[in-house]
Amino acid sequence: MPKATSQTFTRSHGPVSASKRPGAAKADASGSAATSGARNHLFNTEKFGQHILTNPLVAQGIVDKAELKPTDVVLEVGPGTGNLTVKILPVCKRVVACEMDPRMAAEVQKRVLGTPQQKKLEIILGDFVKADLPYFDVCISNTPYQISSPLVFKLLSHRPVIRSAVLMFQREFALRLCAAPGSKLWCRLSANVQMYARVEHVMKVGKGNFRPPPQVESSVVRIRPHDPPPPVKFEEYDGLNRVVFSRMHKTLRACFKAKGVKEMVDKNYRTWCAVNERLIEDDFDAWKLIDEILAETLVPAKTLDEDEQRPAFADSRAAALSGNDLLELLRAFNVRGVHFA
Structure with missing residues (x-):
């Protein structure tokens, strides 16, 4: 799995400049900051791209979709003020909440202080992307959208394999995770994630369920990693x-034929030959080898009676290739000594 890395804020979720905030001009004239009704009344949440989920019915729906067991250890990423946390704690063994904002972490702890749930809550203060994660069975997250991709791949690479993750994402990102081969949203992200997990879209969540409201709609997906992984x-x-x-x-x-591909294949092929003590022909041409593999390898048949109609990969398009098709193509390249990493 790739090393997860933090990303910068997206346009939709990044901090809004003071000049563009409602009432900013009025605040400047009076010498004090204006308070927008869309902003969280406890904290300035813009620094970490946070949007607090305030609808208790949505929070309960997310917890229900996680299908938690009394013996489960749950990892919650970005608990915010704890609206999800307080619904998770009663139905599991323990919650490990990873929060980057110390003010939010203090608020979550305050909400369970003096209750039976206090001993079941553990806080990891810091960046989830860089944190060493303990054992957990299920992950639940109202995800800070700027870490959506790093979060998904960090969860998929976690060992032992987790049972499931129920995650809130920006709607477009969520739909790409769930996209089927041949659809408009099928992409590299879809192919990579679906190779290692089953992904389901389970819930749409409107902007009005957050404070401050994001500029885009959201969705909840459930990810069930394959165990054992492929x-x-x-x-x-x-x-x-x-x-x-x-x-x-x-x-x-x-x-x-794109720029740099031939050079990458040539370099990797020569490395493979050196490791495996294979001689390289004097007239070796990486592009000729690539073209031979693409022309000779047929796309796997979808049904038993399609053998005579199977096209070669050379004339196929990524938008129509399934995960199994991509695996077959990778196998064909690897057999001939062509590698991509």
């Missing part, structure tokens, strides 16, 4: 997908 090296699979999905609606032959 015996496919992620870096290798993702390396192929980087090439294939670089120009989704072009043929694969055109994708592999």
Whole structure:
């Protein structure tokens, strides 16, 4: 799995400049900051891109979708003020909440202080992306949207394999996670995640359920990692997908002609030959090898009677290839000594 890295705020969720905030001009004239009704009344949440989930029915729905057991240890990423946390604690063994904002962490602890749930809550103060995670069975998160992708891949790479994750994301990101091959939203993200997990869209969440409200709609997805995980090296699979999905609606032959691909394949092939003590022909041409593999390898048949109609990968497009198709293509390259990581 890739090393998770933090990302900068997206346009939709980044801090709003003072000049663009409602009432900013009035605040400047009076010498004091105006308080917007859309802002969280406890904290300035913009620094960490936080949008506090305030609808208790939505929070309960998320917890219900997690199908928690009394013996479960739950990881919650970005608990905020604890609106989800207080609904998770009564139905599980323990909650490990990872929070970057010390003010929010203090608020969560305050909410359970002196209650039977206090001993069941553990706070990890810091950046989730960089944190060493303890054992947990299920992850629940109203995700800070700027860490959506790092969060997903960190969860998929966690060992032992977790049972499931119920995560709130920006609607478009969530739909890409769930997209089917051949659909408009099918992309490298879809292919990579669905190779290692089953992903379901379980709930739509409108802007009005948050404070301050985000500029985009949200969705909740449930991710169930495959256990055991497929015996496919992620870096290798993702390396192929980087090439294939670089120009989704072009043929694969055109994708592999993109700048830098031939050089990458040539370098990796020579490394593979050196490691395996194979001689390299004097007239070796990486592009010729790529073209041969693409032309000779047929896309797997979807049904038993399709054998005569199977196209070669050379004339196929990434938008129409399934995860199994991509695995077959990767296998064909690997057999000939071509690697992508």
